[in-house]
Amino acid sequence: MISRRSALRGAGGAAAVLAGAGLLRAVDQGLVLAGDRPGLAAWRDWDDRRYDGPLALVSAGVLAASPHNTQPWRFAVGRLGVDIFEVAGRSLGAMDPFGRERLAGLGAAIHNMALASTGLGRPAVVHLLPDAANPAHVARIELGPEGQGPAPHPLLSMIGRRHTDRGDWRGGVVSDGQLAVLRAIPLPPELRLLIFAADSPQGQRFAALTIDATAAIVADTEMMAASHTWFRHDRRDQDRHKDGLAVATSGVSPLLAFAAAMLPEQTAASEGRYWLAGMRDSALPSASAFGFISARDPYDRRSALLAGSAWQRLHLQAIALGLAAQPLNQLPEMIDRQHQLRRAAGFGRAADALLVDPAFRPTFAFRLGHGHRPAAASPRRPVSEVIGQPARLDYEVSRAAAETRAADDVLDRRRKG
Numbered sequence: 001m002i003s004r005r006s007a008l009r010g011a012g013g014a015a016a017v018l019a020g021a022g023l024l025r026a027v028d029q030g031l032v033l034a035g036d037r038p039g040l041a042a043w044r045d046w047d048d049r050r051y052d053g054p055l056a057l058v059s060a061g062v063l064a065a066s067p068h069n070t071q072p073w074r075f076a077v078g079r080l081g082v083d084i085f086e087v088a089g090r091s092l093g094a095m096d097p098f099g100r101e102r103l104a105g106l107g108a109a110i111h112n113m114a115l116a117s118t119g120l121g122r123p124a125v126v127h128l129l130p131d132a133a134n135p136a137h138v139a140r141i142e143l144g145p146e147g148q149g150p151a152p153h154p155l156l157s158m159i160g161r162r163h164t165d166r167g168d169w170r171g172g173v174v175s176d177g178q179l180a181v182l183r184a185i186p187l188p189p190e191l192r193l194l195i196f197a198a199d200s201p202q203g204q205r206f207a208a209l210t211i212d213a214t215a216a217i218v219a220d221t222e223m224m225a226a227s228h229t230w231f232r233h234d235r236r237d238q239d240r241h242k243d244g245l246a247v248a249t250s251g252v253s254p255l256l257a258f259a260a261a262m263l264p265e266q267t268a269a270s271e272g273r274y275w276l277a278g279m280r281d282s283a284l285p286s287a288s289a290f291g292f293i294s295a296r297d298p299y300d301r302r303s304a305l306l307a308g309s310a311w312q313r314l315h316l317q318a319i320a321l322g323l324a325a326q327p328l329n330q331l332p333e334m335i336d337r338q339h340q341l342r343r344a345a346g347f348g349r350a351a352d353a354l355l356v357d358p359a360f361r362p363t364f365a366f367r368l369g370h371g372h373r374p375a376a377a378s379p380r381r382p383v384s385e386v387i388g389q390p391a392r393l394d395y396e397v398s399r400a401a402a403e404t405r406a407a408d409d410v411l412d413r414r415r416k417g
Contacts (some may be wrong), residue, residue, distance in 0.1 A: 022096050041382050044378065045059055056116055058077060059099060069230065069244050070243060071380065071381055073086070083137060086099075094222040095223050098299050106308060107308025108265055110305065112159055120143070130140055140275070141233075143375065150362055181317060191303070194291055194356060209350055218276050224269070242381045283326070288368055293314075296360055323368055
């Protein structure tokens with residue numbers, strides 16, 4: 001007969017084994033003992049100002065927001081600046097059938113790089129879609145002479161602090177002063193920005209539609225499979241790929257994240273169930289405000305780039321104000337999906353009630369509020385892994401020739417004068 005003490009000792013031993021297994025799994029998931037993680041080196045590189053000149057622009061660009069942390073970019077660096085290229089293969093498939101969100105991520109990188117140029121003391125000019133023959137060439141940033149640039153931008157120091165907070169928040173209001181600052185961010189005429197309180201009729205409608213859109217995505221096996229492709233299940237995957245989402249950056253509380261580490265790897269179906277429950281029970285109820293970035297034509301490539309740039313600026317400004325921010329793009333994603341499948345535009349029509357001007361369609365949705373703790377940094381591919389072939393060579397030669405001709409003209413005028 002087993003004594004109560006022996007039973008307790010056995011139970012304690014089993015608990016210790018389980019606790020030990022949980023700790024090992026938590027380490028494997030990157031929840032504890034993160035240390036000098038390869039996937040986080042890009043953040044340290046920026047904080048340490050490891051790079052100067054055009055490479056500093058790339059160092060800022062790789063830290064920009066991107067859908068599901070897909071990082072769909074490649075950069076070609078030269079003496080006069082940086083070219084930015086779209087990598088279509090780093091896609092969300094059925095979650096982003098027209099590449100609209102992928103372009104938004106590229107727009108966010110372009111905005112970070114433009115901000116970073118103000119720290120170089122060199123003027124910068126951004127050209128969007130500079131090569132009609134190569135649509136993947138999404139931008140060129142030209143740098144001018146040293147010592148002639150503007151002062152460092154006030155939001156420059158926010159680049160390394162900007163992380164997406166997918167967790168449960170504290171609630172409360174976003175003050176009128178904070179809203180005024182956010183609503184005043186510069187926007188091109190192609191875009192509109194709308195922010196409304198979570199407890200307003202508009203906010204309640206936004207939350208209900210976001211739950212419906214999330215449920216529709218979860219029920220769509222092709223969309224969930226595409227999303228699940230970018231989920232990194234363990235530390236080795238995170239450190240090897242340096243992209244995607246993981247338990248550590250999923251927004252669940254540290255306690256729940258540790259508990260989740262005890263479970264087997266998630267499937268696309270289980271990921272969907274947790275996501276829907278988190279939206280319904282945590283993310284939406286704890287938000288203070290919701291909003292949209294809208295465009296006349298969300299599928300126009302230039303507009304998609306500008307929308308991503310606007311989101312990056314909004315997020316950086318939110319961080320500077322002490323706020324948390326998270327994209328909630330389920331509604332635009334389902335509008336895209338219904339359009340792709342040529343189904344009735346139910347979500348598109350439902351969005352009309354949320355828009356001030358239905359001529360501007362939602363292309364980016366988000367929530368704002370007050371987080372409990374600083375959000376965790378997501379893995380990022382460092383500068384060394386995102387530099388492409390010398391696609392700038394012809395451009396460098398033509399610019400050098402133009403500079404030589406300009407210098408010759410100056411000399412000729414001096415001689416004749």
